Amino acid sequence: MAPVLTVKDLNVRFALHHSTVTAVNDLNFTLEAGETLAVVGESGSGKSQAFMSLMGLLAKNGTVTGEALMGDVNLLALSKPALNEYRGRDIAMIFQDPMTSLNPALRIKTQLAEVLVRHKGQDQKTAERHAVEMLERVGIPEPAKRAESYPHQMSGGMRQRVMIAMALLCQPKILIADEPTTALDVTVQAQMLDLFRTLTNDFGTSLVMITHDLGVVAGIADRMMVMYAGRSVEKGTVDELFYDPRHPYTLGLLTSTPHVEERSRRLNPITGSPPNIEHLPRGCSFHPRCAFRFERCFAEVPPLRELENGRAKACHYEDKLVYEESAA
Amino acid sequence: MSTNQGELLRIDNLSKSFSIGGGLFSKPLKLKALQDISFSIQRGETLGIVGESGCGKSTLGRCILQLLKPDTGRVLWLGTDLAALPGEEMRKRRRDLQIIFQDPQASLNPRMTVGEIVADPLRSLMPELSAAARRQRVMEMMEAVGLQPEMINRYPHEFSGGQAQRIGIARALITEPKLIVCDEPVSALDVSIQAQILNLLSELKEQFGLTLVFISHNLSVVRHVSDRILVLYLGRMVELSTGDDLYEDAKHPYTKALLTAVPIPDPKRARQRNIDALTGEIPSPINPPSGCTFRTRCRYAIDLCAQKRPPLEDLDSGRLVACHRWREIDEMAGMGSSPA
Numbered sequence: 001m002a003p004v005l006t007v008k009d010l011n012v013r014f015a016l017h018h019s020t021v022t023a024v025n026d027l028n029f030t031l032e033a034g035e036t037l038a039v040v041g042e043s044g045s046g047k048s049q050a051f052m053s054l055m056g057l058l059a060k061n062g063t064v065t066g067e068a069l070m071g072d073v074n075l076l077a078l079s080k081p082a083l084n085e086y087r088g089r090d091i092a093m094i095f096q097d098p099m100t101s102l103n104p105a106l107r108i109k110t111q112l113a114e115v116l117v118r119h120k121g122q123d124q125k126t127a128e129r130h131a132v133e134m135l136e137r138v139g140i141p142e143p144a145k146r147a148e149s150y151p152h153q154m155s156g157g158m159r160q161r162v163m164i165a166m167a168l169l170c171q172p173k174i175l176i177a178d179e180p181t182t183a184l185d186v187t188v189q190a191q192m193l194d195l196f197r198t199l200t201n202d203f204g205t206s207l208v209m210i211t212h213d214l215g216v217v218a219g220i221a222d223r224m225m226v227m228y229a230g231r232s233v234e235k236g237t238v239d240e241l242f243y244d245p246r247h248p249y250t251l252g253l254l255t256s257t258p259h260v261e262e263r264s265r266r267l268n269p270i271t272g273s274p275p276n277i278e279h280l281p282r283g284c285s286f287h288p289r290c291a292f293r294f295e296r297c298f299a300e301v302p303p304l305r306e307l308e309n310g311r312a313k314a315c316h317y318e319d320k321l322v323y324e325e326s327a328a
Numbered sequence: 329m330s331t332n333q334g335e336l337l338r339i340d341n342l343s344k345s346f347s348i349g350g351g352l353f354s355k356p357l358k359l360k361a362l363q364d365i366s367f368s369i370q371r372g373e374t375l376g377i378v379g380e381s382g383c384g385k386s387t388l389g390r391c392i393l394q395l396l397k398p399d400t401g402r403v404l405w406l407g408t409d410l411a412a413l414p415g416e417e418m419r420k421r422r423r424d425l426q427i428i429f430q431d432p433q434a435s436l437n438p439r440m441t442v443g444e445i446v447a448d449p450l451r452s453l454m455p456e457l458s459a460a461a462r463r464q465r466v467m468e469m470m471e472a473v474g475l476q477p478e479m480i481n482r483y484p485h486e487f488s489g490g491q492a493q494r495i496g497i498a499r500a501l502i503t504e505p506k507l508i509v510c511d512e513p514v515s516a517l518d519v520s521i522q523a524q525i526l527n528l529l530s531e532l533k534e535q536f537g538l539t540l541v542f543i544s545h546n547l548s549v550v551r552h553v554s555d556r557i558l559v560l561y562l563g564r565m566v567e568l569s570t571g572d573d574l575y576e577d578a579k580h581p582y583t584k585a586l587l588t589a590v591p592i593p594d595p596k597r598a599r600q601r602n603i604d605a606l607t608g609e610i611p612s613p614i615n616p617p618s619g620c621t622f623r624t625r626c627r628y629a630i631d632l633c634a635q636k637r638p639p640l641e642d643l644d645s646g647r648l649v650a651c652h653r654w655r656e657i658d659e660m661a662g663m664g665s666s667p668a
Contacts, residue, residue, distance in 0.1 A: 042518035042519060042520060043518055155609050157609050158609075185380035185381055185545070185609075185610065186380065186545065186547065186586060186589045186590055187380065187585060187586060187589045187605065187606040188609060189589065189591070190588075190589035190591075190605040190606070191605045191606070191607075193591070194605055212518065212519055213519075213591065214519070214593035215548070215590065215591025215592055215593045215598075216591050217593075218591065218592060218593050218594055218595040218597075218598040219591050219592070219595075219598040238595045239595050239596070242593070242594065242595050243595075252520055253519055253520065254593065255523075256519050256520045256522065256523035257519060257523075257548075257593045258523075258526070258548040258549050258551065258552040259548060259551075259552075259592065259593060259594070260547050260548040260551050260575065260587065260590040260592060261575070261592060261597070266527060266530075267523035267526055267527055267552070268523070269520055269521075269522075269523030269524040269527060270520035270523075270524075271524070273488040273489075273490055273491070273521060274488075274518060274520075289520075
């Protein structure tokens, strides 16, 4: 089956006063039908900007080049009105803070119904009925009553459910979720991840989960893509990357993450800090923090190379990744 | 575990509420942030305090430091009631009690150099030091937290989040405190930096013989650093025990639910796990449920739980649980229905 989304040579640049920064650099990936792809990275890795650019949501000083193909249609080449037809209907995005995405002055049902009126041409009554049904699907108790409320009358968890309901109203092919559970308490986060699993399954939606939390990735994703300083540095299935990471940054993220089920005495962090994308180091952007670097890493940017089974990594180092001191 | 035993701090029956809203014609509402909190902190240990939003964990940290005045109850430092100390005495005590905040950038004055920020507590708490001695100490402390002493004249904006948190830690350490309250010290940091700071805190704890109170919503982080862990829910203690007991054999249904909800960074384990997500959300602390505050989300709740508040029961060796039914639940789990 053809992928639902194919992204080719995606570059996102922002014009600053005296310079241009490249927030996303030559990104290539596909999203298969019905799969969940986790996009993992730390602040400044470009993980959010890459997907904001697909949705036409870049800040005014941002420009995007490359292709994002849904079928034969390149989302990046669409005019604004044409893109509006796709957004919400075929591809939807939700964010960390639902309050910033909901209109505080409109009732929940009005905001939800608008999507169906706009994209499906339903009349207001029908649309509102469908909106209430969807609220029920996402686990909102007393949906008919809650549909009458305003966003501020709901808790953070409920608002995030409303966002998910709104995003799924038209049963889009792709749902992009940018840190959707980061602001939520852990018990509510668990409910929400469960909801994502159920709904993507039921609707056959492909999910892109943008997150920094490897726990969330392990619980929900099929494949993952690790980003660092605007580039994709490793791609593969979740099991491949967790149990056999090939890029030193992926390994570093894993050994930095504390595990609730075991009390290891010491974490093995990555030294240094993520680079400022205005002044990227020469060669591989990760080399100043890398325990496996050698001369070549200082000079040449490693390209993303295909390994076996569709895995890929962008790293010059060929041997097995083993830290010199054991991580005991 | 801790090497030098002995009680450093005791919280005795502490309660704290806040008045919110209220106007000319309306009475303010009472938000009960903490109720009937009693526990002790041993010298040299790390006590983790966990709970979800509104459980009172930050308020508790601030009450320990006397940054907030409890309504009732006492905070005893080596047996002395801190609130009863005259101003000058309390000032001296402040040398021993320090805090590290969540947002490192926001907790540093942007107009002061790193040297001034780190030296600031010395000015008021150890005024007897000369300028040269202060500078010397600042440089030593910067070195101890992994900052180059040459950076002493730089300003906070020149530092990354992780480095800014190191500055905050140096400032907390400069008066040679005995106890530091760490209030979500790594929550605002990237994963790779978070691990650096956690390792740094454990090194400094050894080096300076510190006692730490580690407040966080992140149970994996708390598990990693803590000797004992206190779980709060809606301003009340639900369970207190050693980290291993808590994570391997939690007694309170809320603790159990909290632990199974924590995402595990291991795909195979994550798939095996039977996540039994807690339903509903945390009720408002302005109008908490009667009896056991957790009963509205507890699947074991019975009539008794609505009528009577469960007492905090001392199981053995200081392990505390507040649940009417923990024994029955324990037996049920033992009888085959496999624990998650």
